[in-house]
Amino acid sequence: MNEKIKLVTQVTLENGTVYYLYSDGNLYTQENGKLAKVQNLTDGNKKIIEKIMSLYKPAKTDVIDRDITGKTKKTEEKVDVEIPEM
Amino acid sequence: MDKQYKDYLIGYYYRHIEGISMPEQMKPLLVEVLLRRANEFDLSSQDIYQDMISLCNNLKKIEISKMPKGYESAAGVYMGQENTIRIAPKYLRQALNTGDYETLYEIFTHEVYHALCADENGQDRLVSYNKYCNQYNATLREAIVEKAADRCVFSRNPNEKTAPYLHQNKFGYSDITFITDAIEATYGVTEKAFLKHAIMGRDRLVEFLASVSNEEKAETYDFLDRIEMNYTRLHGALYGKPAQTGKVLEQTLTDTMSSMYIICEDQMQKRIINQPIEDFNEADRCALDFKYDHNKLVTAMEHGINGFGYRTDTKKLRENVEGRVASFRDATISRICDFSEVTRNKENFESKEEAIMLMRWARHGNLWNYDRESLEQAGVQVEFAKMFSIPDTAKDSVERMDFNRTWDNQYIIYNTYELARDQMETSKMKILEFKDRLVDGIKNLFTKQKGLNPPSEHKNYINLQNQSGFMELTPEELERFNIGVQSVLKEHSTSQKGYKNPSQERDDNII
Known part of the structure; x- marks a missing residue:
């Protein structure tokens, strides 16, 4: 495997199969002790990928409504702040 | 200051x-x-x-x-x-x-x-877009914020046997803040240095970590994205509604802990390769640092696994994680060992150039390809996967001194008490029932007796306790009073779920 490809995450499904997501964007599984790329994007595989990706949605924290979608807040008047002395 | x-x-x-x-x-x-x-x-x-x-x-x-x-x-x-x-x-x-x-x-x-x-537009500087899961990274910031807040409130003893920089937080997210320790170890930086940059935003943190490890900033962002992806899943499993339990949780913990561990090992190997070594003296220091940092990483991850004891069988979890991580960890250890061996015997080689070259080979994990006879003549033992114990290096002392400061929290206690009391009296806060106050008063007196809040240290606090209506008793009166209310206390401790110890609190401690 190319040395620059790095492990992103591992996911164990209910049936015990472990999937490995690598930084090349591909899924791999272990076959005969070696990593093998999941080649065919069948409907079954797509469902697995969807299921895997659904695991990574952030849970609630104590920060509510903070804009983390890349948009800026609605314009508010900015507060002037002094530059502190050294 | x-x-x-x-x-x-x-x-x-x-x-x-x-x-x-x-x-x-x-x-x-x-x-x-x-x-x-x-x-x-x-x-x-x-x-x-x-x-x-x-x-x-x-x-x-x-x-x-x-x-x-x-x-x-x-x-x-x-x-x-x-x-x-x-x-x-x-x-x-x-x-x-x-x-x-x-x-x-x-x-x-x-x-x-x-x-x-947040910046002036309300955008969170600690948050960034994760290219792997197409979500905004919002979980690592909790560990950073909590670790920094804990550091600025609770004192730590620099001489404690378990290193103070591997300290579990007292309150919020105490089971998952190990991740900052692991990242610090991976990059060989102190907690203070890490947090100093981390609290100012993801970009500042990346700039700092990239500079100390001689890597491109894109690689550091990538490392943090991969860590954060797993960390987000871990956080969701433990703190999501509903939180995971049983077999599902066990698998999630195995997946996420082993993934983060492997990512850190991998990053550390890269850091070892990238470390510029100009002269022999620097090589000696690097060898010690690598050993120290790797030990810190192993210990941080071990702390992390142990911290899940309240939710899962940590022995089994450790075995599962070990099974997936061992080969990656051994590869790092083997490189560090080989590098250290070459460094230790550096004077025995025919030339400085040969020694430097072999250090490079060792850091790439290729020393075993070199002529074995030449290595043995120079006294180099190529061994596989030794575990180190944390050496008492200058770096350890530096990290410990990082915590050589005891916060004087009298001011905090005084003002926080004033705030709480005022809110109790003037706001809609529910006034505690008399029995609760009685039991609390006794508990506080017991605490004083045990010396946990000695008057000499928290004079203001103690005085204020007295102002709040709790009786000031002589030891004899206290003894009589204690006997009289033992039954109330016993009843209270069995009938009310309050006063949990920190480990029992975790479910509620989403700050």
């Missing part, structure tokens, strides 16, 4: 918090949060300026009020759109009951740090 500058900053902070609506007793607490942050993390005037921009544009109100729907178990929240921090009244009551005002102050510090994360 010298006194003159401190005095200047106090005035500076007071001028800027004028526009924030909050209970009067909270103002000195807020100034103390800002002052400690500036002092503890050696913030530059530019950083302090940025903090004030963040605060003034993102915090308009601090209130003691019921938690919003869906966040009922939280101790505090920061509401970005409303520019408001809200602290749960039950934690003020708890502080009055238990006398633990520092935890309440830590919750407050945590929320203020969230407000400080």
